[in-house]
Amino acid sequence: MAATSFHSAPLPIPIFTPSNSDPSTTTKWRHHQFKLRSTSSGSGVFSSNSFQEDAALLSLLRNRKTDDAFSVYSLQNNLPGTTCLSRLVAQLSYQNTPTSLSRAQSIIRRLRDDDQLHRLDANSLGLLVVSAARAGSTLYALSLLRAMLRIGYIPHVKAWSAVASRLAAAPDDGPLEALGLFSLVTERVRAVMRESPSIVSDCRPDTGAFNAAFNACANLGNVKKFAEVFEEMTEFGVKPDVLTYNIIIKLCARARRQDLLGLVLEKIIRQGITPCMTTLHSLVAAYVGFRDLDTAEKIVQAMREGRRDICGILRHSHFKEDVLIDGNLTEDEVEINVILDRLVRSDFNDVSDPPLLPKTYTPDSRMYTTLMKGYMKEGRVDSVVHLIEAMRREKDPKSHPDQVTYTTVITALVNAGAMDRARSVLLEMGHAGVPANRVTYNVLLKGYCQQLQMDRVKELLEEMKKVKGIEPNVVSYNILIDGCIFVDDSAGALFYFNEMREQGINPSKVSYTTLMKAFALNNQPKLAQNVFDEMVKDRRVKVDRVAWNMLIEGYCRLGLVEDAKKLIEMMKESNFIPDVATYGSLANGIALARKPGEALLLWNEVKERCKSSPRLRPDEGLLGTLADICVRAAFFKKALEIVVCMEENGIAPNKIRYKRIYVEMHSKMFTSKHASQARQDKRKDRKRAAEAFKFWLGLPNSYYGSEWRLDPLDEYG
Template identity: 50%
Template sequence: AGETDAAYRLFAASPSLLESPTAASRLLAQLSYRSTSSHTFSRAAGLLHRLRAQGGLNLLDANSLSLAASAAARSGSAHLAYSLLLSMLRRGLLPDRRAYTAADSRLRPAHALRLFDAILHHLRRAPDSSSASFALPDTAAFNAALSACADAGDCRRFRQLFNEMRSWPGAAPDALTYSIAIKMCACAGRRDLVARVLERILSSGLAPCATTFHSLVAAYVGFGDIPTAERIVQAMRDGRSDACLLLRHVAVEGNKEKGIAIVVDEHSDVLEDIVGPRPEEGTEAPLLSRTYPPNSRVYTTLMKGYMNAGRVDDVVSMARAMRREGETMPASRPDHVTYTTVVLTLVAACDMERAHAVLDEMARAGVPASRVTYNVLIKGYCQQLQMSRARELLEEMTTDADIEADVVTYNTLIDGCVLMDDTAGALALFNEMRTRGVAPSTVSYTTLMKAFAASGQPKVAHKVFKEMEKDPRVTVDRPA
């Protein structure tokens, strides 16, 4: 570690020292390997930017670039990872599968699928696939791409990739693959197929995983069918092994009878072969070989269903029940996502006093509040026109909790000033954001322009627009 730090300081003082491909690659590899967050990745990112400015990216080898892409994805710089991986392919270098899998799992669906297609295209053209075994996609790589298909709602692409899995060594579908298939069927509006996936997992000789049951609960919550989601969670709590039988009953219940309107994707028929044939009437439903108690992720997903339905008391009661159950079942203990869901629900109900009290509850439970938790609360105060409370919470977040405000935090506060007709306050926050090193987004500029336009200062609004045009980090959009 000390030698890597010394090498980086030497490079920072004399960039020309990295004219050797070996030196450049080794330094980037070491910096990337040690990166565990956006803060620790900053040195590797700085090295990449300097080399790019000097036209020296061609000095880097496949190993160092793969490590850098993987570290970039893990550190929240998925777009940088995407750019690095595509530049490797253009140079004829094949990336390690772990690097493009990490990027695919964090990129927007369109970019994730474009990258995966490019990887497969280059692998098919490779003269000797045995020498590129490190780059061949495995099940995890396909699962990341399949998840992108589900997020994009692309049934046909999902089916194509699913069929292709078995043509690659070490890429057979696993329980997680079928759990992603549940998400795909749900996105396609195929309630009937969702109910059959669990049986398909068992008939394939696989054991379901915790994600399988989370996906089932999430699917029915997404359909707006809270009673069925509750039945699945209760069956999990009771340790029932006949979940397949329960789902068979669910499959025959019509959406109309349950008062649910679901839009079915016109291409969803291609998913039927993945799920398998409808069970014949009278056949025994397979039993689970073990129980799957609900964890905090499952409970929180059900809570989100209550939140979407405006059932505030049920959300609060669920969190309370999770705390009690967590005393004997640690996996059920509420986490920061659970508490943030409670905060979201109370903010939506305009109950800011109870929403803020959740922070104290989190502290007592030893669960640190996240930036998202604070941002939700700040937004609630801004919507209630309580800007002084919002600013106090910002101070508490940055000073007491030692959490840095991000662009979402500042955009929310600036929008709050707009609601209060406080143009000076909006401008002060915009300048504070830049002083603290937080890059403004397109929304930052458009919100500030809206403030000046609403206060009868079109010239100042136009000046902000001109600044926006000069900022290479943002795109001028239609609202601007």
């Protein structure tokens, strides 16, 4: 794996401290060299140096002259011995600068190329893993861990849990990678524990490692896996801490179990664990997510008043609301709810009084800002402004508005279209001594783009760069590219995309898909295809469903249905399941191409997806387009099927529109008196379907005055 850029922040807590003695005997992090293969030295250019060369190199390392030692190493043709190599990699990792970590990586690369990585001890490799992970090079750290496991080392828990923690919070497949790493290491630990438990005493998962796995489960919404991992805590003698329960709060919120939130807080207190500010913040964020601002406000107000009865407030809130679980659940959803009840409600006694918090907590700016975001969702701009005024009057400086708070207020004003007020808050930030950052300016840039004020966009961009000294980042350029789309300027979008790359800024997934959108909306699918192909080649980004959908939309906007269908098949082969947006674009393309037969095939696939897992939840755009095509083509049975599906999904069909289409196109159907009997018999089923559709529309038909029902429909209406 290629070297990546590292941050230069030092390790806050040294796990291994180089000293004047041999590293094999003086480490704060013991070696874990349980090996599954031999560690004999290589031959040829990789044979050991002479005793004198190793002694000179080791002397420099013991005197902490790491840079000089690396220079000496670089000039040697032969590979030093294990002690010198391990010490050199360890000290370079400990320096944790871009240069030192790049040098450590060069040593690893040399050893990997010749299958000599086993020359390093587990301590040095583990330190490099930790340094790389903390510097943001998580994938490189993961590759090192896998290499350690292949050569027989079991990494220290501090090393592998640091990588798992970062993967759990990463986008795309990060959480899955975190769970894979957790399982891989714990399985290896179990295997060794059966024979020699002491060897892996420092490799066993601790609470931090379990929390990394729990966070991955929560980010995936995988309650079943969470429960499985939770059961493993007992096996390794590990107990949950406050972070574990904070993650359970997040899991309950994702599973839409609002009724369990307060019980998690009670469980924390009853187990003798002190809640932290993150616990209370997670609760407020969860209620904001449920749009229960009343309860969120009660929590914040109780904290402001120094009250400790928040458990009582939450219990009363849930009992009063009588939260019910949707009875129309799948088997998986029922199982998930059972698991959550078992995790949270075990040992719960609703007769006992709710416990008090062990201490009082004061709301901080983060909590107020979360409440502001709730007001924003409800369009309560005035509440946002009033809250920031209240924050300024708070005695505790931690409650005063910060960059995030002001940016949240500016966002609310921008969303309300009040750009002048948003700019005034930007000035107010300066007066309050809170400098605006890149995020603040990005919000304002987006606001002006949405209002099509591209001249103001350019002015703000100049102010941002020349006056404030803030260089635009990839998010800034994505906003600018999107702004060009609003004014139908695909050339401008391409200009900003190229300028971003000239500035050394790597495009993100959003950059590629936004540029594809510019070309797709401008009816240039071939250019969108070129951007897609370039995205595929860029190893820094991962093609996702959004990119596929944008490419498919480009062809559908021109009615190129066959090209779009080929892309959908390629999309499936790449393990991406079409979603509502995919089918919606194809339906629009079919309507444009006037191919009603294709609409029938698409509707059959949509029907199947509505029954399968994961279940497709069609929207009004998709079903409305399909119904429109079927009505125009006189496929009335299919039209009625689609209507039923719309009603089942809470979508109100547009009867007025369908009535107009019927009257304009089909009012004289089946009225010919000269058709042969055979032709009339052939039309019988279609006529019956038309009569049923007219009945549904409320037009005069043969069903008036009698009960009717539509028998099971045939395949082609």
